[in-house]
Amino acid sequence: MSIADPADIIELTELAQQLRVDAVRAADAAGSGHPTSSMSAADLAAVLLSRHLHYDFEHPAHPGNDHFVLSKGHASPLLYAMYRAAGAVDDEELLTFRRKGSRLEGHPTPRIPWVDVATGSLGQGLPVGVGMALSGKRLDRVPFRVWVLCGDSEMAEGSVWEAAEHAAYEHLDNLTLIVDVNRLGQRGPTRHQHDLEAYGRRLRAFGWHTVEIDGHDIEAIDAACAEARSTTRQPTAIIARTLKGRGVAAVEDREGMHGKPLPDAAAAIEELGGLRFVRVDVAKPAAAPVRPPGPAGQLVLPRYELGDEIATRDAFGQALAALGDVDGGVVALDGEVGDSTRLEYFAKEYPERYVECYIAEQQLIAAAVGMQVLGHTPFACTFAAFLTRAHDFVRMAAISGADLNVVGSHAGVAIGQDGPSQMGLEDLAMFRSVHGSTVLHPCDAPQTARLVAEMAGAQGIRYLRTNRGETPVIYGPDEEFRIGGSKVLRSGNDDALTLIGAGHTVHTCLHAAELLAAEGIAVRVIDLYSVKPVDAVALWRAAEETGALVTVEDHHPEGGLGDAVAEAFGDGRPSPRLMRMAVTNMPGSAAPDEQFAAAGIDAESVAAVAREMCG
Amino acid sequence: MSIADPADIIELTELAQQLRVDAVRAADAAGSGHPTSSMSAADLAAVLLSRHLHYDFEHPAHPGNDHFVLSKGHASPLLYAMYRAAGAVDDEELLTFRRKGSRLEGHPTPRIPWVDVATGSLGQGLPVGVGMALSGKRLDRVPFRVWVLCGDSEMAEGSVWEAAEHAAYEHLDNLTLIVDVNRLGQRGPTRHQHDLEAYGRRLRAFGWHTVEIDGHDIEAIDAACAEARSTTRQPTAIIARTLKGRGVAAVEDREGMHGKPLPDAAAAIEELGGLRFVRVDVAKPAAAPVRPPGPAGQLVLPRYELGDEIATRDAFGQALAALGDVDGGVVALDGEVGDSTRLEYFAKEYPERYVECYIAEQQLIAAAVGMQVLGHTPFACTFAAFLTRAHDFVRMAAISGADLNVVGSHAGVAIGQDGPSQMGLEDLAMFRSVHGSTVLHPCDAPQTARLVAEMAGAQGIRYLRTNRGETPVIYGPDEEFRIGGSKVLRSGNDDALTLIGAGHTVHTCLHAAELLAAEGIAVRVIDLYSVKPVDAVALWRAAEETGALVTVEDHHPEGGLGDAVAEAFGDGRPSPRLMRMAVTNMPGSAAPDEQFAAAGIDAESVAAVAREMCG
Numbered sequence A, B: 001m002s003i004a005d006p007a008d009i010i011e012l013t014e015l016a017q018q019l020r021v022d023a024v025r026a027a028d029a030a031g032s033g034h035p036t037s038s039m040s041a042a043d044l045a046a047v048l049l050s051r052h053l054h055y056d057f058e059h060p061a062h063p064g065n066d067h068f069v070l071s072k073g074h075a076s077p078l079l080y081a082m083y084r085a086a087g088a089v090d091d092e093e094l095l096t097f098r099r100k101g102s103r104l105e106g107h108p109t110p111r112i113p114w115v116d117v118a119t120g121s122l123g124q125g126l127p128v129g130v131g132m133a134l135s136g137k138r139l140d141r142v143p144f145r146v147w148v149l150c151g152d153s154e155m156a157e158g159s160v161w162e163a164a165e166h167a168a169y170e171h172l173d174n175l176t177l178i179v180d181v182n183r184l185g186q187r188g189p190t191r192h193q194h195d196l197e198a199y200g201r202r203l204r205a206f207g208w209h210t211v212e213i214d215g216h217d218i219e220a221i222d223a224a225c226a227e228a229r230s231t232t233r234q235p236t237a238i239i240a241r242t243l244k245g246r247g248v249a250a251v252e253d254r255e256g257m258h259g260k261p262l263p264d265a266a267a268a269i270e271e272l273g274g275l276r277f278v279r280v281d282v283a284k285p286a287a288a289p290v291r292p293p294g295p296a297g298q299l300v301l302p303r304y305e306l307g308d309e310i311a312t313r314d315a316f317g318q319a320l321a322a323l324g325d326v327d328g329g330v331v332a333l334d335g336e337v338g339d340s341t342r343l344e345y346f347a348k349e350y351p352e353r354y355v356e357c358y359i360a361e362q363q364l365i366a367a368a369v370g371m372q373v374l375g376h377t378p379f380a381c382t383f384a385a386f387l388t389r390a391h392d393f394v395r396m397a398a399i400s401g402a403d404l405n406v407v408g409s410h411a412g413v414a415i416g417q418d419g420p421s422q423m424g425l426e427d428l429a430m431f432r433s434v435h436g437s438t439v440l441h442p443c444d445a446p447q448t449a450r451l452v453a454e455m456a457g458a459q460g461i462r463y464l465r466t467n468r469g470e471t472p473v474i475y476g477p478d479e480e481f482r483i484g485g486s487k488v489l490r491s492g493n494d495d496a497l498t499l500i501g502a503g504h505t506v507h508t509c510l511h512a513a514e515l516l517a518a519e520g521i522a523v524r525v526i527d528l529y530s531v532k533p534v535d536a537v538a539l540w541r542a543a544e545e546t547g548a549l550v551t552v553e554d555h556h557p558e559g560g561l562g563d564a565v566a567e568a569f570g571d572g573r574p575s576p577r578l579m580r581m582a583v584t585n586m587p588g589s590a591a592p593d594e595q596f597a598a599a600g601i602d603a604e605s606v607a608a609v610a611r612e613m614c615g
Helices: A006-030 A036-039 A042-052 A072-085 A125-137 A158-171 A195-207 A218-232 A263-271 A313-328 A343-351 A361-373 A387-397 A425-430 A445-454 A504-518 A537-544 A563-566 A590-600 A605-615 B006-030 B035-040 B041-051 B073-085 B125-139 B159-171 B196-205 B219-229 B265-271 B312-328 B343-349 B362-374 B383-399 B427-433 B445-456 B505-517 B535-546 B561-567 B594-600 B601-615
Strands: A067-070 A146-151 A174-183 A209-214 A236-241 A308-313 A330-334 A354-356 A377-383 A404-409 A438-440 A461-463 A468-474 A487-490 A498-501 A525-527 A530-532 A548-553 A575-583 B067-070 B146-151 B176-183 B209-214 B236-241 B307-310 B329-332 B354-356 B379-383 B404-409 B438-441 B461-465 B470-472 B485-492 B499-500 B526-527 B529-531 B548-552 B577-581
Touching: A006 A042, A006 A072, A006 A218, A036 A072, A036 A590, A036 B125, A042 A072, A042 A146, A042 A174, A067 A072, A125 A146, A125 A158, A125 A361, A146 B343, A158 A195, A158 A361, A158 B159, A174 A195, A174 A218, A174 A377, A174 A548, A195 A209, A195 A438, A195 B196, A195 B209, A209 A218, A209 B485, A308 A313, A313 A343, A313 A404, A313 A445, A313 B125, A330 A361, A343 B499, A354 A605, A361 A377, A361 A387, A377 A387, A387 A425, A387 A461, A387 B383, A425 A438, A425 A461, A425 A530, A425 A563, A425 B427, A438 A445, A445 A461, A468 A504, A468 A575, A487 A504, A498 A504, A498 A563, A498 B470, A504 A525, A504 A548, A504 A605, A525 A537, A525 B505, A530 A563, A530 B073, A537 A548, A537 B236, A548 A563, A548 A605, A548 B035, A563 A575, A563 B561, A575 A605, A590 B041, A605 B006, A605 B529, B006 B035, B006 B041, B006 B219, B006 B265, B035 B041, B041 B073, B041 B146, B041 B176, B041 B219, B041 B362, B067 B125, B125 B159, B125 B176, B159 B196, B176 B196, B176 B219, B196 B209, B209 B219, B219 B236, B307 B312, B312 B329, B312 B343, B312 B404, B312 B445, B329 B343, B362 B383, B362 B404, B379 B383, B383 B404, B383 B427, B383 B461, B427 B438, B427 B461, B427 B529, B427 B561, B438 B445, B485 B505, B499 B505, B499 B535, B499 B561, B505 B526, B505 B548, B505 B601, B526 B535, B529 B561, B529 B577, B535 B548, B548 B561, B548 B601, B561 B577, B577 B601
Parallel strands: A067 A146, A146 A174, A174 A236, A209 A236, A330 A354, A330 A377, A377 A404, A404 A461, A438 A461, A498 A525, A498 A548, A548 A575, B067 B146, B146 B176, B176 B236, B209 B236, B329 B354, B329 B379, B379 B404, B404 B461, B438 B461, B499 B526, B499 B548, B548 B577
Antiparallel strands: A308 A468, A438 A530, A487 A525, B307 B470, B438 B529, B485 B526
């Protein structure tokens, strides 16, 4: 495996210099960007691209392709220089870097066909790479490799250590982390500067094989990559000592040179030996089987009897197991609470497609993002409250254009005695604010089951919010529910207003409507299970026909159901009177019914508000 | 230091059994809770309380008090049993556990005077403890100790490793982590089960001193605590092998016994030796100086000239430095981007009160939470986008009732070429949804400076959103701004509608108003710098006088300015026509002006919408 021919070393050195020159040129053309962060890793990238990566640029979806994740996404000029060297982009396109309309953005996104996931929020490359490596090793058994290039600064992110733990635990020997230890972060020196052993010691303690090298020594890099490829039962980290801005004296290893073009690009290019046209023939991957996409066979969802009392979390678990039966691409990821989220229904049926991520919510979402790159349909599940832990990963997943199912259980004060730390009261706000997301909050078992099937076939980030406690079945087994829909559960010609709920507050609204009906006040009730996209037409009609809308939600008043309803009237049209009922108190421990009363989202409170609005 | 008298060991053993009995009793009375997780750590708690903790229960604000953080907050019955043993709560109160109105909640919160921070979202105790230990060691130089008791499951959280890194780097020898390695998580065995060395190896690699012990051996626990207290220059981790449910054969070390009362409490209490009344005289702390609270002297904010072009991030940094001048309690915490957020202005003036947390946003917020426990006024700052990384810590900080300033820079598409990964487009939604939060988004330098002073004196979670690019100074140096206020920048008797902006979109609205004025269309312009609480009165007046409101925000349409304005009409009152303009596209790289145009939040787009609404 070692480089036998000295001419190869010369050519690789030339390639590395070309990558540096191109990074300098791209940033200079753009007037911004991170050339010095690119230059430190140029030798690493040159050797990887020429001698170890297996990738078919003409077929980015080739199932045997290796996956290269540039976790230090700000070093995008290096990535784009690699693409030029591989013949995938031409020189003209390289110089469109960071311009409007160019796919060569400041930080890489999957607008480029060879980029799997967006990077630029540090510490995400390795966690996502773990998901890809799990797909290859455990789910699909395809011998591709995952190569993650990260910076030294981002080793401070906890998410890196969640991923390090997960990778070693799963013996991901198809995963290699290359740490570009260039000593300098954005603001100044990193904690460990050039102490490679500080990183090595930590990673070995977490179960990794490590190799510490001079990251500008072509032969050493090559040997380290070979060692990574031949290491079994352990992931390998190549910890490389490099110099930021390597090759240009004016910036090399100097502070204050982060994230800006070189002061004199022309001189720098000359110092680096000038423009080059080295072309790399990147090795093609071996043939690999293509997994058939989507469901095969007829989905048979669980059926429930009207009036049965079943928690939506149970219906979720049962529906997911049913979905797993017809779709081999469905994978369930757990945050060590599968007995609570009811992921255990799936885990028992399909242990080989159940991945325990333990209590590491960033890794939970990241692994799912990595798996959807390989065409799987992941469901990542934990308590709604704890999904806030992974907000940045969900945000970046949206930028990655990821198709991802996320399920949050134990929503709202409805959980009762466990208290506020366990209550999802911000989750609707969080998932609504994600670009292109779908947010669903079912109120009974058949609706939950149907929406699980619907979300699996949808695009983007799909969020399902479930409740801990039992709710009565109010829909028949063949009722259809669509993303963007709603159900009018109660209506008449003389409705004085409309009550709108989702999840268990649908039942609250129905109960309130009965209380009001007993007093001769007729109200409409809408089950707004699709919180995003929202069924604007149904809301417009309710506004027109009943004049006023009251939203009732087990969530903070900001960003949830009330805001979703208001948004339907945010296009300048006349707006009805809107009244929001939500959780404004700080809950303590109490029984669910006591919680509802304390928060003012029980049927009596809703009826009282409705009465006042009609009065 | 060792336990000389065998009678002491007997008494400590009795105390530990009492803690177990009381945990069983509390959960049994409540009908829920986590007795088995309490029982594993009872010996650890008994020795700590009796022989190592220095705490004055009558004076929880005593500056010399040690701090005990129960990171595994679900083991709250153990904590409450400790309080009973210390004479702080009586037996009657112990049995109110988890009942409505009881301060003994399912997971501890600062409703109890001896609880510094809410726990229950795992992996937060150590990060917050680091902030407390930093306060003692580096800021106030008071020799209290911080003791964090955590579970083994939560060692999978990346936040624990961010904290481990931070603690060792700062040589926090006043911090001790006790890991209750009881082998069983909620769902089943943990990754490392009883492999103490797995934790020891990792923590030592991160720079910690470690002691591995049998967590049911009273003498070994005592010796380990003594070793922790005498270790210098390093934090110490006591890694204790324990059995979940220790002492009751029906549940001891058995799966499926998490988070529920014991099946037969009476038998269990008998097996544990019955009810006891051991009382512990907890050692009092040494006297310690009280730091004077709040500002001393006259705050002199930076002054700016009308028409100057200055970024709000610069004004923030300059104002914070001015605030630091008169208030020694102000501390600045950085996520290794202080040159971008402009925290560097403060860092240069007050290096001793500047804490670099490196790229670890969870630790950034957690350290700030820990510092405010000790009465400091922390400002935690990074890019708005990366604050999503710490969402769960912000959420828990609100439950802790923490007084905390958070500043997010580089808001919106306005940053330009760096692309979506660096753009804060969800931050307003995130911070609005936090209980009791304040959300501010200034548009010019004087307003920013004044709001920095205002937020420092406010309560709860205060968020300031700043922009990267320069904006013109439009306010005079003596203009006052209050939390919950707004400014009408343009108005007349025949305003056809009202344009509402915040941050740089205020200038967009002013520009659009000029374009419209040139066509003879008069519009009102409101600077809604206080996004939460929102100035409802000003919005009601604008609605009444102009009939229609148009919000313009550099944020996703969900959860931000548009929702805040709609919320002002969410109490059932008649609503005006509302029109929202926000970022609905997925931005790429482009210059700021190109970004505004692409997102449709430039002056021309605003004018076009206003024209249509008036037409």
